[in-house]
Amino acid sequence: MSDNLILAPVFIHLFIAIFQLIAWRKTVTQRILSVGGALVALISAAMLFTHVYVHGTITLNASNWKAPFSIVFVADLLGATMVVLTSIAGFAVSIFSATGLSRQRMLYGYFPIFHFLLMGLNGAFLTGDIFNLYVWFEVIIIASFVLMTLGGRRNQLEGALKYMSMNILASMFFLTGIGILYGMTGSLNMADLSIKMHDVQNRSLVGITSVFFILGFGIKSAVFPLYFWLPSSYHTPPSAVAATFGGLLTKVGIYAILRVNSLIFIPDDFTKKLLMVMAVLTILTGAFGSLNKMNIRRLFSYLIVCHIGFMVGGIAIFTKLALMGTVFYLIHDIMVKTNMFLISGVIMQLRGVITMEKLGGLYKEYPKISLLIAIVLLSLVGIPPLSGFWPKVYLFREAFTGQHYFFVAALILGSLVTLYVIAKMWAEVFWKDIPADVTVDNKFEPLPFLRKLLLLIPIGILAIASVYIGLNAEAIVQIVDRIAEELIDTSSYINAVFKK
Amino acid sequence: MELLLILVIGLLYTGGVYFILRRSMVKLLLGIMLLGSATNILIFVLGAIVKAKPPIIGSAQEVLNKTYADPVPQALILTAIVISFALTAFAIVLLKRVYALLETDDLDNLNTPEEEDI
Numbered sequence: 001m002s003d004n005l006i007l008a009p010v011f012i013h014l015f016i017a018i019f020q021l022i023a024w025r026k027t028v029t030q031r032i033l034s035v036g037g038a039l040v041a042l043i044s045a046a047m048l049f050t051h052v053y054v055h056g057t058i059t060l061n062a063s064n065w066k067a068p069f070s071i072v073f074v075a076d077l078l079g080a081t082m083v084v085l086t087s088i089a090g091f092a093v094s095i096f097s098a099t100g101l102s103r104q105r106m107l108y109g110y111f112p113i114f115h116f117l118l119m120g121l122n123g124a125f126l127t128g129d130i131f132n133l134y135v136w137f138e139v140i141i142i143a144s145f146v147l148m149t150l151g152g153r154r155n156q157l158e159g160a161l162k163y164m165s166m167n168i169l170a171s172m173f174f175l176t177g178i179g180i181l182y183g184m185t186g187s188l189n190m191a192d193l194s195i196k197m198h199d200v201q202n203r204s205l206v207g208i209t210s211v212f213f214i215l216g217f218g219i220k221s222a223v224f225p226l227y228f229w230l231p232s233s234y235h236t237p238p239s240a241v242a243a244t245f246g247g248l249l250t251k252v253g254i255y256a257i258l259r260v261n262s263l264i265f266i267p268d269d270f271t272k273k274l275l276m277v278m279a280v281l282t283i284l285t286g287a288f289g290s291l292n293k294m295n296i297r298r299l300f301s302y303l304i305v306c307h308i309g310f311m312v313g314g315i316a317i318f319t320k321l322a323l324m325g326t327v328f329y330l331i332h333d334i335m336v337k338t339n340m341f342l343i344s345g346v347i348m349q350l351r352g353v354i355t356m357e358k359l360g361g362l363y364k365e366y367p368k369i370s371l372l373i374a375i376v377l378l379s380l381v382g383i384p385p386l387s388g389f390w391p392k393v394y395l396f397r398e399a400f401t402g403q404h405y406f407f408v409a410a411l412i413l414g415s416l417v418t419l420y421v422i423a424k425m426w427a428e429v430f431w432k433d434i435p436a437d438v439t440v441d442n443k444f445e446p447l448p449f450l451r452k453l454l455l456l457i458p459i460g461i462l463a464i465a466s467v468y469i470g471l472n473a474e475a476i477v478q479i480v481d482r483i484a485e486e487l488i489d490t491s492s493y494i495n496a497v498f499k500k
Numbered sequence: 501m502e503l504l505l506i507l508v509i510g511l512l513y514t515g516g517v518y519f520i521l522r523r524s525m526v527k528l529l530l531g532i533m534l535l536g537s538a539t540n541i542l543i544f545v546l547g548a549i550v551k552a553k554p555p556i557i558g559s560a561q562e563v564l565n566k567t568y569a570d571p572v573p574q575a576l577i578l579t580a581i582v583i584s585f586a587l588t589a590f591a592i593v594l595l596k597r598v599y600a601l602l603e604t605d606d607l608d609n610l611n612t613p614e615e616e617d618i
Contacts, residue, residue, distance in 0.1 A: 131576055138583045145590055149597075157598045158610045161525070164594060168532050168587055169520070175580060176539050182573065183546030232611075 003060045005051060006075045006126055008044040009083050012037060013119035020112040027106040031098040034111045038087070038094040041118070045080075045087040052080040053479070057486075057496035059128065067498045068192040074128035076493050078327065078483045082125040082255055085331060088465060089247045089338040090118045092458035096342050097240035099454040100349070105238070108150050117143035117244065124252055128497055130178055130264075131188045133256065137174065137220070141167045144249060147241045148233065159233030166229040170219035177212030180205070181264070191497035194263045194490055210265040214257065214274065221253025223312055224281035227305050231289065234304070235297035239345025242297060246304050247338025251330060254311050258326070262487040267318050275316035276407060282309030283410040287417035296347065296354045296429070299421060300340045303380070306414050307333055310395060313407050317398050323484040325394030328476060332387040332469055336380045339462040343373050346455060347429065352441030356425065361434035369456065370430050372463060377426065379466040381419045387469035390477070505545050512538035523607045525595050532591070536584045540577045547573030 016037035023029040052058060057076040061067065075083075094114070101110060120139030127133050144167075148160045182188060184205065185196040200206055215226070222230040230250070234242055261267050267275070286306025293299040311333070314326030346369070348354050350362065363370045375386070382388030392415065399407045434440065444452065469476055486492055512534050519531025547570035555568040602609060 131579075135579065135583070138587070142586060142590065145594070149594060152597065154601055157594065157601060160594060161598055161607075161610060164591060165520075165528055165532065168591070169535075172532070172535050172539055176542060179539065179543035179546055179573075179576075182543070182576070186570075188572075 003058050005044070005048050006058060006060045006073045009041055009048065009087065009122040010119055010126065012041040012044055013115045013122065016041075017112040017115040017119065020115065021109075024109070025107055027103055030106060030111045034094045034115065035091075035098050037115065038091040038118075041122075042084075042087040042091045045083045045122075048075055049080040049084045051075075052077055057492055059496050059499070068187055068189045071132050072128040072189060072191075072497055073126050074191075074493065074497060075126055076486055076496070077479065078255075078258070078486065079125045081327075081331065081479060081483065082251075083122050085334045086118065086121050086125065086248055088461070089244070089334055092338065092342070092461045093240055093243050093247075095454060095461075096243070096345065096458040099451050100345055101238065101240055105150055110147070110150060113143050113146045113150075114244070117147065121248055121252060125255060128190050129188055130181065130190055130193065130260075133259075134171070134174055134178060137171060137252075137256075140249065140252065141171065144245060147244070148237050150241075151238070153236070156236045159236035162229045163233040166219055166226075170216045172216075173212050173219070174216035177209050177216060180209045180212070184209070189497065190259070190263050191490075191494040194494055197264055206265065207268070207270060210261075210271055211274075213260050213265070214271070217253045217256045217260070218278065219253075221250045221257065221312075222282075222305050222308055223278045224285055224309075225278075227282065227285075227308075230305060231298060231301040234301040235295060239297075239341050239348060243338045243341035243345070246300065246341050247334050250304060250308055251334055254308065254315075254326075254330060257312070257315060258323075258487065261315060261318075263490055263493065267316075272316050272318060275312055276404060279309045279313035279316050280406050280410040282306070282312060283414040284309075287414045290421050291417065293421075294356045296344045296356065296425065297341065299425065300337070300344065303340075303418060303421070304337055306418065307337075309414065310392070310411065313399070313404075313411070314395055317402050317404060317407075319398055319402065320484045320488050321394050322398035322402075323487050324477070324480045325391045325398065327483050327487075328391035328394065328480045331476065331480070332379070332391055332466070335462050335465045335469065336376060336388065339376045339459055339466070340380065342459050342462070343376060346373075346444070346459065349444040349455065350442060352443065353438075356428040358435060358438045359429045360432040361430075363430040364433075372456065372459060373430075374426070375463050376459070376466060377422050379463075379470060381422050382415060385470050385473070387466045387473075389470065390473045502545060502549050505541055505549070509538050509541050509545070512541070524605050525598065525607055526605060528607065529588070529591055529595060533584075533588060536580075536588075540580055540584075543573045543577055543580070547571075 016033055020030045020033055052075050057074060060073040061070040063070060117140060120136050120143060124133055124136035127136060145164055148163055149156060184200050185193055187193050187196055219226045234245055283306055286302050286309060290299050290302035293302060311326045311329050314322045344354055351359055379386040379388050382392055396411060399411060516531045516534035516538060519527045519534060548567060550567055550569050553568045555564060555571055557564055
């Protein structure tokens with residue numbers, strides 16, 4: 001019975017979405033369903049996580065077919081952790097969008113699509129079948145296309161076109177890879193593939209296939225030569241949508257790279273080198289791109305790219321400590337990046353613009369809100385003891401002992417640039433006096449107290465999560481340690497799937 | 501038969517890559533569709549193209565030991581076709597909206613600077 005728990009985070013979002021479709025155009029019902037449902041999903045995710053943490057990996061075979069023949073759902077510690085993070089971020093964004101979004105957007109079906117997106121994310125984290133993973137990816141991208149185009153403003157559609165064509169292309173690479181993989185091994189079950197890949201004679205074909213997967217997931221997670229769609233599309237949709245995208249969508253790509261490279265393709269020297277070069281260049285281009293951006297959301301988009309490089313670098317080193325760094329950074333990054341875009345939404349409400357030249361004086365007018373935001377910004381930069389600091393310790397250490405000096409340099413530069421742009425943003429948005437020629441369009445002040453509070457609560461939840469990750473890093477390290485152990489030695493995953 | 505299909509796959513990939521490198525939005529869409537078909541046929545070929553060899557175990561036999569047509573790739577292609585149908589439908593509507601708003605088919609014109617932007 002407890003094995004059915006695996007599908008709870010998927011099904012809860014499916015049912016919320018269906019009920020919301022029934023309540024079409026009834027925005028109040030949809031909002032209540034969304035927030036309540038997201039809370040239930042969070043609870044179920046937490047139950048799944050504690051179950052997995054205590055009893056180890058659990059699996060569910062569809063229709064009770066035996067392992068390699070059925071579509072299997074697997075909740076190992078990595079998958080369960082990702083589901084919990086998705087649910088926390090989803091809950092926060094759901095509160096934020098229920099308060100902050102315009103009624104117009106809700107009437108066009110924002111909420112059902114948002115929950116379909118969360119369903120797709122949870123499914124992708126829990127499936128143990130490579131073709132099923134492809135299907136979940138398609139659920140995610142079609143939902144994200146609709147979220148990105150809802151509203152239909154000119155720059156939104158322009159951004160969506162780039163986003164759409166790159167993502168369809170990525171799926172195509174992924175599907176081609178799956179096809180060749182099936183041709184080589186005759187299996188789609190990831191645990192089964194993990195065993196059968198050892199016996200494949202044609203090693204060069206294995207290498208080529210792994211490049212297909214890296215290309216497909218690389219486009220989705222926005223690594224160096226493949227990231228250009230991200231900064232030209234993520235600033236266009238409203239903040240609540242951008243928060244979901246920025247916090248979760250690129251991280252699915254990283255999760256998939258981790259999963260595929262630990263189970264199916266064990267990275268050889270070529271793959272490691274390829275990933276390392278991509279990681280270093282991703283950090284550098286993301287960092288340099290963020291330097292001259294005055295639009296806050298564009299700045300955050302480039303920071304996403306920059307920090308994706310940190311995680312890919314950890315995968316490229318592929319030692320236990322480096323993987324610990326990567327997974328820890330993943331946990332930290334989902335919380336903080338979601339929060340950053342929510343913050344940009346609040347700034348938009350306060351001032352009506354999000355360009356730094358036209359902003360200022362927020363600290364003088366709203367000292368409490370500014371301090372809340374400051375915590376998040378400091379976590380992003382990685383000031384000890386906040387959450388961004390600890391994963392970097394692991395990454396630095398492993399990069400240094402593994403003599404990846406270019407990566408060390410990129411890490412230092414990336415962190416410094418992050419510090420610089422965030423300091424610049426703080427000075428421009430919060431400390432500087434508001435420019436004399438700007439008339440402020442404050443939509444926040446006239447709101448009733450409860451709505452003001454509801455706009456800030458999601459930011460508070462995510463900020464508390466960041467602070468908790470930072471201050472209670474010992475607990476997180478224990479989880480991350482087990483995840484890295486399972487990624488290096490996949491026998492527990494394989495045994496769980498085959499019920500040995 | 502297999503050789504013919506392999507040639508078709510090659511042609512479709514070539515055509516698809518050529519089309520997506522063009523600047524026109526419609527050709528971008530056509531290119532994506534061609535690449536999708538190429539991938540589907542690729543998966544189809546991987547499941548052994550044989551005539552009249554269904555994967556059914558006869559009443560006298562215990563296991564299948566001859567070559568047989570693998571049904572799994574066909575199921576995969578069906579799923580992929582349905583998905584790409586939905587994606588293409590969405591893409592066509594999006595292209596039409598973009599064309600109606602911008603009145604251009606050129607991908608290079610898709611960079612309208614926003615007034616509050618760098």
